Amino acid sequence: MRGARVVVEGLTKRYGEVTALADIDLEIEAGSYVVILGPSGSGKTTLLSILGGFAHPTSGRVLVDGRDVTFDPPARRPTTTVFQDYALFPHMNVGRNVGFGLAMRKVPREERRRRVAEVLALVGLEGAEGRDVATLSGGQRQRVALARALVVEPPVLLLDEPLGALDLKLRRQMQDELSRIQRTTGTTFVHVTHDQEEAMALADAVVVLSHGRIEDHGPPERVYLRPSSRFAAGFMGDSNLIEGRVVEGPDGSVVETALGAVPWGSAAPDSRVVVSIRPEHLRLDGSGALGLGRAEVRERHFAGVYQRCFVRVGDLELLVFAPPTMRISPGDVVPLSVDPTDVAVLPQD
Ligand code: ADP
Numbered sequence: 402m403r404g405a406r407v408v409v410e411g412l413t414k415r416y417g418e419v420t421a422l423a424d425i426d427l428e429i430e431a432g433s434y435v436v437i438l439g440p441s442g443s444g445k446t447t448l449l450s451i452l453g454g455f456a457h458p459t460s461g462r463v464l465v466d467g468r469d470v471t472f473d474p475p476a477r478r479p480t481t482t483v484f485q486d487y488a489l490f491p492h493m494n495v496g497r498n499v500g501f502g503l504a505m506r507k508v509p510r511e512e513r514r515r516r517v518a519e520v521l522a523l524v525g526l527e528g529a530e531g532r533d534v535a536t537l538s539g540g541q542r543q544r545v546a547l548a549r550a551l552v553v554e555p556p557v558l559l560l561d562e563p564l565g566a567l568d569l570k571l572r573r574q575m576q577d578e579l580s581r582i583q584r585t586t587g588t589t590f591v592h593v594t595h596d597q598e599e600a601m602a603l604a605d606a607v608v609v610l611s612h613g614r615i616e617d618h619g620p621p622e623r624v625y626l627r628p629s630s631r632f633a634a635g636f637m638g639d640s641n642l643i644e645g646r647v648v649e650g651p652d653g654s655v656v657e658t659a660l661g662a663v664p665w666g667s668a669a670p671d672s673r674v675v676v677s678i679r680p681e682h683l684r685l686d687g688s689g690a691l692g693l694g695r696a697e698v699r700e701r702h703f704a705g706v707y708q709r710c711f712v713r714v715g716d717l718e719l720l721v722f723a724p725p726t727m728r729i730s731p732g733d734v735v736p737l738s739v740d741p742t743d744v745a746v747l748p749q750d
């Protein structure tokens with residue numbers, strides 16, 4: 402099976418006074434894994450429902466491989482949805498749950514049996530056809546829901562918080578499996594979540610949504626390292642956000658902040674800006690090319706792969722992830738530094 406390309410143009414959805422989606426434009430490449438990331442109420446489910454045909458937009462349209470499907474019913478469009486609660490049929494065994502879509506499409510029994518077996522193997526439930534769904538664990542139900550959606554070989558699979566009901570460890574394990582399954586099938590996956598780690602682990606492209614608007618859209622590395630907005634910087638992981646002002650100097654523009662001047666080569670987004678520095682990029686051993694003054698360590702918490710520290714520089718309190726082996730204690734005064742390439746400068750709003 403091959404994934405389809407999805408294009409959304411000028412999509413707006415209003416529920417009375419509430420604007421759930423505000424003029425969204427989005428292009429999703431065929432065969433890519435796209436994650437829609439945003440807090441509760443940001444419009445994720447609304448967007449997915451419109452892609453799947455369960456809701457109609459107030460204005461705008463949805464194209465799949467160039468075809469306008471905006472008002473096509475769910476069964477007549479090249480999408481399949483995996484709902485948050487899985488919605489398995491409790492009175493049917495695993496095989497009949499998974500084969501349901503094929504039976505509806507009048508696929509002959511032998512082919513049905515073969516395709517159900519194949520897709521169960523794909524999701525790691527080989528031979529589970531005869532199991533009663535009531536006896537399955539949460540992770541197994543999740544796999545059955547996924548198998549039931551994949552068996553009809555949809556060009557586009559829509560997943561609404563598919564791992565939300567699973568505990569953290571199983572969640573991380575299922576993420577690896579989803580990624581493998583997506584690569585195996587080549588289906589376009591559109592996956593909604595509020596979990597930024599999940600987004601980074603899975604996505605070819607992340608779409609950051611807030612109040613029905615796209616705040617950022619791009620490969621997770623880029624969105625993480627160079628977020629386009631203050632919201633995206635704060636939602637895609639922890640960040641130190643420091644207000645500043647762009648000033649033209651003799652060697653190009655710099656941003657003046659409470660930490661001193663930060664060089665800024667690119668065109669300034671505005672004169673009033675926010676400097677974003679990730680906690681793992683702040684250094685307490687003087688090894689960064691740009692010195693930011695002396696910092697007093699206020700708190701230190703061991704977190705396994707790093708030490709989570711709060712340091713104070715002047716009036717600023719900053720979060721720093723220091724290497725786990727670094728010897729550091731509250732009360733220490735250390736040189737704070739960063740590499741200029743690890744600094745992002747964003748518009749202030
Ligand atoms: P998310 O999935 O990101 O949590 P939703 O898409 O469910 O967000 O909701 C976006 C906004 O639209 C919220 O303010 C929500 O209250 C509102 N909304 C969603 N569905 C409806 C509806 N059927 N009727 C009225 N308001 C709705």
Ligand code: MG
Pocket residue numbers: 445446447
């Ligand atoms: Mg939702």
